[in-house]
Amino acid sequence: MKVHGKPTRAVWLEPDARAVGIIDQTRLPHAFVTARLETLDEAAHAIRAMRVRGAPLIGATAAYGVWLALRADASDAALTRALAVLGETRPTAVNLHWALEEMRRVLTPLPPAERVEAAKRRAAELCDEDVAINRALGEHGLRLLEAAWEKKGRKGRLEVLTHCNAGWLATVDFGTALSPIYLAHDAGLPVHVWVDETRPRNQGSQLTAWELGQHGVPHTVIADNVGGHLMQHGQVDLCIVGTDRTTAHGDVANKIGTYLKALAAKDNGVPFYVALPSPTIDWSLRDGVREIPIEQRDGSELSDVTGRLASGEVATVRVTPEGSPSANYAFDVTPARLVTALITERGVCPASEAGLRSLFPERARMGS
Numbered sequence: 001m002k003v004h005g006k007p008t009r010a011v012w013l014e015p016d017a018r019a020v021g022i023i024d025q026t027r028l029p030h031a032f033v034t035a036r037l038e039t040l041d042e043a044a045h046a047i048r049a050m051r052v053r054g055a056p057l058i059g060a061t062a063a064y065g066v067w068l069a070l071r072a073d074a075s076d077a078a079l080t081r082a083l084a085v086l087g088e089t090r091p092t093a094v095n096l097h098w099a100l101e102e103m104r105r106v107l108t109p110l111p112p113a114e115r116v117e118a119a120k121r122r123a124a125e126l127c128d129e130d131v132a133i134n135r136a137l138g139e140h141g142l143r144l145l146e147a148a149w150e151k152k153g154r155k156g157r158l159e160v161l162t163h164c165n166a167g168w169l170a171t172v173d174f175g176t177a178l179s180p181i182y183l184a185h186d187a188g189l190p191v192h193v194w195v196d197e198t199r200p201r202n203q204g205s206q207l208t209a210w211e212l213g214q215h216g217v218p219h220t221v222i223a224d225n226v227g228g229h230l231m232q233h234g235q236v237d238l239c240i241v242g243t244d245r246t247t248a249h250g251d252v253a254n255k256i257g258t259y260l261k262a263l264a265a266k267d268n269g270v271p272f273y274v275a276l277p278s279p280t281i282d283w284s285l286r287d288g289v290r291e292i293p294i295e296q297r298d299g300s301e302l303s304d305v306t307g308r309l310a311s312g313e314v315a316t317v318r319v320t321p322e323g324s325p326s327a328n329y330a331f332d333v334t335p336a337r338l339v340t341a342l343i344t345e346r347g348v349c350p351a352s353e354a355g356l357r358s359l360f361p362e363r364a365r366m367g368s
């Protein structure tokens, strides 16, 4: 998508082909700063510290991280170490493990002398594939938005609520939940997005609001607890969120608070859609609540808030009493029964084993 009018991806190979470029997302929305990653440790740190985040982008960056590692040492031992280091950066998004497994599959049979070039090529391909997938799922999601707009009698605005950031900043480009929204906006649908702020890291108010604004999509930031009230008063036509891991039975892990939005949507008859690229499906899991690992992050993300002062300076302040401990659960699981449908690159399906099988028949033997 465009930043200040210039087409930009969320991760790229630098023009000198010696480093990986990223947008430092910890600096948004107050500064647009890019960074060069030149080593395995820099790539791993970027994922851990959430300079890059969002399930597909974590996977893409990790794939490039393998290339960076092999540039220094392309031996079997170095490959094994790189996969292990990157695999431990964040626990919930399964795209990370999917991308690393793909790199392992391609690189292990090769002699060390051929691995560096192959790693760079496969990482670039994974990025291009992510863009194509997100564009395709956006087209399928657009059909749902068009149907909702017709159902509404083409009156007023099409009101969509989203949680966290599942836009292009969370992927290589286009985004997942926001991909249909960008396409709808570009097609002339009067879409308006309610943007949950998404405490504690504020991916909604800081990232989603920023990228929607860059593209000119009308939006309003709301506190996390507002969604239920809006739904009770008919001000939300549908919800679309992303996911970090979806089980073979259609349970979805996403940013903390997603489950409560799904409950409110169910209670108010508001469709609740989840958009996902197929690498986000963990075919080995069935029960999301019991089986998906939920990341717990440092309590300082809750106790401290960063923002821009009137002086223009960006500062971090403490908002909780000294001595009050905080618990920082980063994700929750929304059971399939609360999900109206899954939007994938192959089409829209019920959030169920049968639904996913209908789109991915090659996965007929679930659990494999």
Ligand SMILES: CSC[C@@H](O)[C@@H](O)C(=O)COP(=O)(O)O
Binding pocket: 053, 054, 055, 056, 093, 163, 164, 165, 166, 167, 170, 171, 175, 176, 177, 203, 241, 242, 243, 244, 254, 255, 330
């Ligand atoms: C395409 S993104 C889907 C999810 O990755 C997104 O909604 C999300 O929860 C991101 O969490 P984050 O902790 O910012 O990496």
